[in-house]
Amino acid sequence: MRWSQAFIPTLRDDPADAEAASHRLLVRAGYIRQLMAGSYSILPLGMRVCHKISRLVREEMDAIGAQEFLLPCLHPAELWQRSGRWERIGEEMFRLRDRRQADLALGVTHEEVFTAIACELRSYRQLPQIWYQIQSKFRDEPRPKSGLLRVREFSMKDSYSFDVDPQGLDLSFQKHFEAYRRIFSRCGVDTIAVEASSGNMGGSESIEFMVPSDAGEDWIASCGACGYAANLEKATSGVEKATSGVEKATSGAAPVPEEKAAAAGEALGAPQEFATPGVRSIEDLARFAGGAPAERQIKALVYALDGAAALVLLRGDQELAVQKLADATGAGQVRPASDAEIRAALGASAGSLGAVGVRGLRVLADRSLEGASGMWTGANRDGFHLRGVDVARDIRVDAWLDLRQAKAGEACPACEAPLAVRKTIEVGHIFKLGTRYSEALGALFLDEEQKARPIWMGSYGIGIGRAMAAVAEASHDDAGLVWPTSVAPFEVVITAIDPKRAETADAANGLYDALRARGVDTLLDDRSERPGVKFNDADLIGIPYRITVGPKGLAEGRVEWTRRRTRESRNLDLHKAPDVVAEAVIEERSLTA
Numbered sequence: 001m002r003w004s005q006a007f008i009p010t011l012r013d014d015p016a017d018a019e020a021a022s023h024r025l026l027v028r029a030g031y032i033r034q035l036m037a038g039s040y041s042i043l044p045l046g047m048r049v050c051h052k053i054s055r056l057v058r059e060e061m062d063a064i065g066a067q068e069f070l071l072p073c074l075h076p077a078e079l080w081q082r083s084g085r086w087e088r089i090g091e092e093m094f095r096l097r098d099r100r101q102a103d104l105a106l107g108v109t110h111e112e113v114f115t116a117i118a119c120e121l122r123s124y125r126q127l128p129q130i131w132y133q134i135q136s137k138f139r140d141e142p143r144p145k146s147g148l149l150r151v152r153e154f155s156m157k158d159s160y161s162f163d164v165d166p167q168g169l170d171l172s173f174q175k176h177f178e179a180y181r182r183i184f185s186r187c188g189v190d191t192i193a194v195e196a197s198s199g200n201m202g203g204s205e206s207i208e209f210m211v212p213s214d215a216g217e218d219w220i221a222s223c224g225a226c227g228y229a230a231n232l233e234k235a236t237s238g239v240e241k242a243t244s245g246v247e248k249a250t251s252g253a254a255p256v257p258e259e260k261a262a263a264a265g266e267a268l269g270a271p272q273e274f275a276t277p278g279v280r281s282i283e284d285l286a287r288f289a290g291g292a293p294a295e296r297q298i299k300a301l302v303y304a305l306d307g308a309a310a311l312v313l314l315r316g317d318q319e320l321a322v323q324k325l326a327d328a329t330g331a332g333q334v335r336p337a338s339d340a341e342i343r344a345a346l347g348a349s350a351g352s353l354g355a356v357g358v359r360g361l362r363v364l365a366d367r368s369l370e371g372a373s374g375m376w377t378g379a380n381r382d383g384f385h386l387r388g389v390d391v392a393r394d395i396r397v398d399a400w401l402d403l404r405q406a407k408a409g410e411a412c413p414a415c416e417a418p419l420a421v422r423k424t425i426e427v428g429h430i431f432k433l434g435t436r437y438s439e440a441l442g443a444l445f446l447d448e449e450q451k452a453r454p455i456w457m458g459s460y461g462i463g464i465g466r467a468m469a470a471v472a473e474a475s476h477d478d479a480g481l482v483w484p485t486s487v488a489p490f491e492v493v494i495t496a497i498d499p500k501r502a503e504t505a506d507a508a509n510g511l512y513d514a515l516r517a518r519g520v521d522t523l524l525d526d527r528s529e530r531p532g533v534k535f536n537d538a539d540l541i542g543i544p545y546r547i548t549v550g551p552k553g554l555a556e557g558r559v560e561w562t563r564r565r566t567r568e569s570r571n572l573d574l575h576k577a578p579d580v581v582a583e584a585v586i587e588e589r590s591l592t593a
């Protein structure tokens, strides 16, 4: 491609609203343009990167025996009603009506449609199968963000496996795991595979592929000692039990009067109510005279689980992992209750809630509260709290669950070494679905005994645009993008200095033809811009190699070869340049293959 003819609308300045580096640079370097919130046009340079990522994805999918499809984005409501997700998915799904008033959806994902086709698999002899497509998905994300990282319409490689039994599913899952590792490593990014929640996909097991980055929105906990890694939506950890007043008291000698014992957080015969004017939060009560540090408090939160209020208890120093609450209860829609719902459930406002004496409301408690005593909590009466609460004695807990978010420094659940917590971008996600969709939609096969059984399914996704943005996050510098050769829009840019001179033009054109003849993706910067502008643009768009062709070098029969990542330069003989550069590029292109 000749730059003079290319549409590469680079901008001098960063877009005002962009925080994430990938967002800023992909816009500035002319790869993408925003249409509306969470909706981007991909421009030619962006398409070249997406095509290269898609090509790697196709190669690796084909290598595990997957077959490519293309399914519609427009789906009949009826199919989603049969799987139960028409109701379950809620506002994330774009819904519309056709001219005959039939309900339709824009595909959030394609389990339903692929499973409907899998109904044509009749015999165990036709299994296993792996099917995939690269197709648009539509999700009405509540907070579209950071350029291509979180959008409402995006291209996804999604694949689906169909097996006769759980062992077969394990194998298909493992094949995908390895294919994903290869795909991301060929894209030039390091990923961490983490245990994840399966969310509204259902199923038993899921693994996400994460790229460490501050631009991400997923936090993971990982253990440097044993390799345990999990999304905070799923991660568990060991925490020290809140030291209860009882344990402390037993080591002390003389019994203390009740009032004093309560103030010290020790066991009382019954919870004691005390006035806490102005106390509305855990921090308030920690500062209040007669209050207690956060880890000695019981945090009580009211959540609506598919519309039904439930009381959720955690230790005051812990945060709720909302996804764990959804996973543990099977609720499809989980949200904090409104003020009115809270008052209706407990008769008090959010600053004074507790579970002591609560009846007729489901009480779900985090396991770290098990056995805690000498605790502080709200009295369900505005402006009052209780102290001396013994969880076992005073609170009727319906279910003990793992609900708290793991924190850095807490013990790894596998080996007890301290966990690290960091921010990441989820680029891929693989799920074991089991038979949920095949049963709902009737995808049955006949086994060797001619018995009809549901197909065992898995589902596997990679966002193409998000992968491009994740590579950009992982690989850029102050001057712009720095693409790994495997996914770069062009592998080499030839920067012609003063291209109006016949000598320069001839040499640059000759080099351009020679590199293309050797299969190198080459961009020829033949624009009549100042050299500084051309160098800056080449850096900004992030082409891995630049060859500078100018009068000074040509006088000595040479050109300058520069590596974008390191900025190392060396002179090459003009005539040897095509072979030397092509060899280096082709080797590097396949390095990660």
Ligand SMILES: Nc1ncnc2c1ncn2[C@@H]1O[C@H](COP(=O)(O)OP(=O)(O)O)[C@@H](O)[C@H]1O
Pocket (backbone or CB within 6 Å): 109, 139, 141, 148, 149, 150, 151, 152, 154, 156, 199, 426, 427, 428, 429, 461, 462, 463, 464, 465, 466, 467
């Ligand atoms: N809103 C989005 N914008 C861009 N890419 C997305 C978005 N949601 C998901 N993806 C991509 O699709 C892959 C599969 O998504 P999936 O796990 O089904 O959705 P989610 O992570 O939102 O539950 C993700 O790993 C990611 O690469």
Ligand SMILES: [Mg+2]
Pocket (backbone or CB within 6 Å): 208, 426, 428, 429
């Ligand atoms: Mg996911």
Ligand SMILES: [Zn+2]
Pocket (backbone or CB within 6 Å): 223, 224, 225, 226, 227, 228, 412, 413, 414, 415, 416, 417
């Ligand atoms: Zn560990």
